[in-house]
Each structure stands twice: as C-alpha cells, then as structure tokens.
Amino acid sequence: MAALIASDPQTLTLEPRAAFLSDDADEILGFAARCLEEGHKAALVTLVEIHGGAARAIGAQMAVRGDGLYCGFVSGGCTEAAVAAEAASAIAKGVDRNLRLGEGSPFFDIVLPCGGGITLAIHVLRDADPLHRALAALERRMPVRLRYDPGAQALSLAQGAGPTGWENDCFIRRYRPKERLVLAGGPAETGRVAAVATAAGYEVIVVERGKVPAPGDVDADTAVAILFHDVDREVPLLEQALATDAFYIGALGSRRTHEKRCAALRERGVEAAALARIRAPIGIFDKARDSRSLAVSVVADIAQARLAGAAE
Structure with a gap:
C-alpha cells in the first residue's frame, strides 16, 4: 500500500459538495464513468481497512470529480467533504494515495464518531472501460468484481468469485446486482x-x-x-x-x-x-x-x- 500523504494547500481552498446522496454501487460507478465521459478528471475512493469501529463496511466507496463534486459514503457522512478534498488533490497531481482518518491519522481535527480509524485508497481514474464493463454486468444482473492494484495504480475486472477484501497486494471490490x-x-x-x-x-x-x-x-x-x-x-x-x-x-x-x-x-x-x-x-x-x-x-x-x- 502507498504511503499516507497529508493534506496540501490546494485542499484548503476547495469547497467539495455532494452531487447527490446515495450509497448504491451502480450510482457511484455511474457518476465516475460520466465524469470521465464529460471530460472531467475523477477518482474512486474505497474503504480498504478498518481499525476498531466504523460506520461503513469494507469496500464502501465514493466517486469524486476534480472540482470536488462527489457522491457516495465511506463513513457516516462526517468526513466525506474532507475526503473529497483530498481526492481532488490526488486528481490534480495525478497520483494515487492512501488516506487514514480517525485513530492513527495525522489529521488531528478529523475524529470519527465511532472512535475507530479507517484507511481509504484514492485511485485517480485513467480509464472508464472497467467502470463501463462492471456497470454492464450489473445491468445484466450478474455479480462482478473490480481489482485495484496500488502498485500499478490501475483498476481492472477481476475474474472468478469471492468476497470484497485484499487478495495479495490488490484490493478486490465485489458488486452485486440491485436487490x-x-x-x-x-x-x-x-x-x-x-x-x-x-x-x-x-x-x-x-x-x-x-x-x-x-x-x-x-x-x-x-x-x-x-x-x-x-x-x-x-x-x-x-x-x-x-x-x-x-x-x-x-x-x-x-x-x-x-x-x-x-x-x-x-x-x-x-x-x-x-x-x-x-x-x-x-x-x-x-x-x-x-x-x-x-x-x-x-x-x-x-x-x-x-x-x-x-x-x-
């Protein structure tokens, strides 16, 4: 996993705002895909580790546009704007990063109400194809998995079945069709x-x-x-x-x-x-x-x- 990177001055002037409120996976992936299609830069933020308690499960996600517009949740709603600002900074630099909030975090002013800590992987999207393929599978009511490789800073479809979580050095996010x-x-x-x-x-x-x-x-x-x-x-x-x-x-x-x-x-x-x-x-x-x-x-x-x- 990449090193934790603290905030930079750009995040202090950005004013993130929610595009809409949803934690549905297809809506989050769809928002990210549309951002890229419309010529915007975007990032996918994924909850990859939980330390103690957390409001969301492993694999919870946000999609963030370069100007700070975002959707999705990785906590109970108390940190999403700050996460979007960090994601926008990563997008501007074109480099993936990890972000730790709560317990063990360098951000002393961000405390999670649950008292635990979370680690987020911020992936700057470079290709909409994996998103489109995942969305197409969900539209056909087929489960699908996306693999995030932090070393290669790449997102791809993962073969086979299995739960959300780490597989060797890659994080696999499983998606299921809407209930x-x-x-x-x-x-x-x-x-x-x-x-x-x-x-x-x-x-x-x-x-x-x-x-x-x-x-x-x-x-x-x-x-x-x-x-x-x-x-x-x-x-x-x-x-x-x-x-x-x-x-x-x-x-x-x-x-x-x-x-x-x-x-x-x-x-x-x-x-x-x-x-x-x-x-x-x-x-x-x-x-x-x-x-x-x-x-x-x-x-x-x-x-x-x-x-x-x-x-x-």
Whole structure:
C-alpha cells in the first residue's frame, strides 16, 4: 500500500459538495464513468481497512470529480467533504494515495464518531472501460468484481468469485446486482410492501393474480414474498420460487397454515430441504395484523437475510 500523504494547500481552498446522496454501487460507478465521459478528471475512493469501529463496511466507496463534486459514503457522512478534498488533490497531481482518518491519522481535527480509524485508497481514474464493463454486468444482473492494484495504480475486472477484501497486494471490490423483490398476494398487502421496499431501494415486481414470475425474474439477488391468505393460490408460486436460487422466500400465514402449505408442496414432490427455505410466518415479528406493520416486518426480514448472505 502507498504511503499516507497529508493534506496540501490546494485542499484548503476547495469547497467539495455532494452531487447527490446515495450509497448504491451502480450510482457511484455511474457518476465516475460520466465524469470521465464529460471530460472531467475523477477518482474512486474505497474503504480498504478498518481499525476498531466504523460506520461503513469494507469496500464502501465514493466517486469524486476534480472540482470536488462527489457522491457516495465511506463513513457516516462526517468526513466525506474532507475526503473529497483530498481526492481532488490526488486528481490534480495525478497520483494515487492512501488516506487514514480517525485513530492513527495525522489529521488531528478529523475524529470519527465511532472512535475507530479507517484507511481509504484514492485511485485517480485513467480509464472508464472497467467502470463501463462492471456497470454492464450489473445491468445484466450478474455479480462482478473490480481489482485495484496500488502498485500499478490501475483498476481492472477481476475474474472468478469471492468476497470484497485484499487478495495479495490488490484490493478486490465485489458488486452485486440491485436487490429485487417479487411480490404476489392481495392488493392491500402487496401495495404496502411494494411501497416500503421501493423506498428502501429495492426493484419491485408485482405478479398479477393467477400468474407466475416470468423466466429470469428470480435470481440469486431476488427475494420472493407470497402474501395470500389462500394456500391453493400460493403453492404454484412457491414451487416455482423453490426451484430458483432466490436468497429469500417467505409466505404469509400462521404456523398452522404453513403446515398445510408444506403438506401441499410435499404432494407435488417438493423435498424437505427445499421446504426449509420458506420463511413462515413471514417477517421479523409475529402477528402483524395490518398492512403497514406487515410491510415493515417483511422488508426488514428480507434486508436481514440479505445482510446475512453478504456476511457469508
């Protein structure tokens, strides 16, 4: 890793500002790609080490334009402007650098509220091609990884699968497609859940009455929530969902209803291991008897499953 470099006078006159507020990977990469396309210089800032506590996970990113316009987060929002100023300085010099904030940092006036320390890799972008290729993969709902080589000051696509983190002397950032939620059920329940999921940033597909999801609608980054009060209607949907690699499958109803549901699925040849994938009763708390409570319960349950999968 490159040596830590302290601030220079240019950062004192720059006034960084947020282009928009988002921590979505595709929006951050897209902003960086557009900057280069429009003739601006830009940098990608990545959280590569955490010392103690931190507000963001390893791999959190910002994209910064040469004039200090930025998007993304590497902390809780308390340091992003200072990071953008340092990134703009790196862009002006055309040299990558590492930046340490919080514990162990040379910047005594920047203290992280969590009390820990973070190390950021600031990469001055020289080629938009890796960004475009990563964005194209995500558009096709394919996971993709970018490799940052500090020694070569280069960004490239990484082959194979694997988590975000250091691999030898390179930092690998894994990106997954945006979370999708496939919903089926009564209009009151699906409407509320769809609204909360959309607000949380999920792509939502509502399956019409009597239909099943279209081929390709359900993948490893998709959750399926069945919100009927009718086992006969939900069984074909659950059977199809269980044949996919959806990261979450949940169904509305009591434990007694779930026993009937499983019996009906067993009659259709569904094995016990597959039945164990169904989250029922759906949601993080029992007996959500109104659509608002149900919506919060279901979306929180899906988010928890997504985080657990990411940790694995």
